[in-house]
Amino acid sequence: xxxxxxxxxxxxxxxxxxxxxxxxxxxxxxxxxxxxxxxxxxxxxxxxxxxxxxxxxxxxxxxxxxxxxxxxxxxxxxxxxxxxxxxxxxxxxxxxxxxxxxxxxxxxxxxxxxxxxxxxxxxxxxxxxxxxxxxxxxxxxxxxxxxxxxxxxxxxxxxxxxxxxxxxxxxxxxxxxxxxxxxxxxxxxxxxxxxxxxxxxxxxxxxxxxxxxxxxxxxxxxxxxxxxxxxxxxxxxxxxxxxxxxxxxxxxxxxx
Ligand SMILES: NC(=O)c1ccc[n+]([C@@H]2O[C@H](COP(=O)([O-])OP(=O)(O)OC[C@H]3O[C@@H](n4cnc5c(N)ncnc54)[C@H](OP(=O)(O)O)[C@@H]3O)[C@@H](O)[C@H]2O)c1
Numbered sequence: 001x002x003x004x005x006x007x008x009x010x011x012x013x014x015x016x017x018x019x020x021x022x023x024x025x026x027x028x029x030x031x032x033x034x035x036x037x038x039x040x041x042x043x044x045x046x047x048x049x050x051x052x053x054x055x056x057x058x059x060x061x062x063x064x065x066x067x068x069x070x071x072x073x074x075x076x077x078x079x080x081x082x083x084x085x086x087x088x089x090x091x092x093x094x095x096x097x098x099x100x101x102x103x104x105x106x107x108x109x110x111x112x113x114x115x116x117x118x119x120x121x122x123x124x125x126x127x128x129x130x131x132x133x134x135x136x137x138x139x140x141x142x143x144x145x146x147x148x149x150x151x152x153x154x155x156x157x158x159x160x161x162x163x164x165x166x167x168x169x170x171x172x173x174x175x176x177x178x179x180x181x182x183x184x185x186x187x188x189x190x191x192x193x194x195x196x197x198x199x200x201x202x203x204x205x206x207x208x209x210x211x212x213x214x215x216x217x218x219x220x221x222x223x224x225x226x227x228x229x230x231x232x233x234x235x236x237x238x239x240x241x242x243x244x245x246x247x248x249x250x251x252x253x254x255x256x
Pocket of ligand 1: 059
C-alpha cells in the first residue's frame with residue numbers, strides 16, 4: 001500500500017477512470033477524500049468503501065458547480081491539502097464539423113474550471129505554507145493533435161499554466177505538478193468519440209488508469225513539475241522537445 005504525505009484530498013472527475021483509481025489509492029492509504037463529479041451514485045459507491053470519504057455532486061461546467069467546489073477547497077473547518085483537477089473530456093473529429101457548443105463546454109471544463117479550482121487551491125495553501133496541487137493534463141499537450149485539436153489546445157494550456165505555478169510556488173511549501181498521461185483505457189475514449197482506437201492501436205501504447213493514478217500521486221508528493229507515466233511516453237515527450245515542430249505536427253496528423 002502506498003504511503004502519502006497528504007492529510008485530506010479532493011479529486012474532481014472521481015466517478016470513473018483515472019480519478020476513480022486515485023480515489024481508490026487514497027482510500028487504501030487512509031487519506032480522507034472528497035469525490036467530485038456529476039454522477040453522484042458512482043461517487044457514493046466508491047465513498048462507501050472507505051472511512052471519512054465524502055461526495056460532492058457538482059457540474060464543473062457551471063458557475064454553481066465551481067462555486068460549491070471552491071467552497072470545499074477553501075474551507076478552514078475541513079482543511080484539504082491535496083487538490084486533483086482531473087475532470088476533463090475531449091472531442092474527436094474535424095474542427096469545422098464539430099458542435100461548437102460542445103467545444104465551448106470542453107474549454108469551460110478543461111481550462112476555466114481547472115483555472116478557478118487551481119486558484120482556490122493555491123490561494124488557500126500558500127498562506128498555510130503547505131499543500132499539493134495535481135493538474136491532469138496529457139501528452140497531447142506537447143504537440144498539436146489534428147482530429148483532437150481543441151482537446152490538445154486545452155491541455156497545452158493546462159501544462160503551461162501548471163509549470164508556471166510550479167515555479168511561482170517554489171519555496172512556499174506547496175507542490176504543483178502537471179500529470180501528462182498517454183493513452184489510457186477509460187470512459188474517455190467513448191466520451192470523446194475515439195473508441196475505435198481501443199481496437200486499432202496495439203496493446204503496448206495503452207497505460208492503465210491505476211498506474212497513471214499512482215504515478216501522478218507519487219510525483220506530486222515529490223514535487224515534480226511534470227509527471228509522465230510510462231517509459232514510451234517519457235521518451236516521446238523527450239523526443240518531441242527536440243524535434244522541429246513541422247515534423248511533430250505531420251507525425252501527429254498521420255496518427256489520426
Ligand atoms: N484516458 C486517456 O487516454 C487520457 C489521456 C490523457 C489525459 N487524460 C485526462 O485524464 C483526465 C481523466 O480522464 P479519464 O481518462 O479518467 O476519463 P473518464 O473515465 O471519462 O473520466 C472523466 C471524469 O470527468 C468527470 N467529468 C466530466 N465532465 C464533468 C463536469 N462537467 N463536471 C464534473 N465532472 C465532470 C466525469 O464524471 P461525471 O460524468 O460523473 O461528471 C468523470 O469522472 C481527463 O482530464 C483527461 O483529459 C486522459
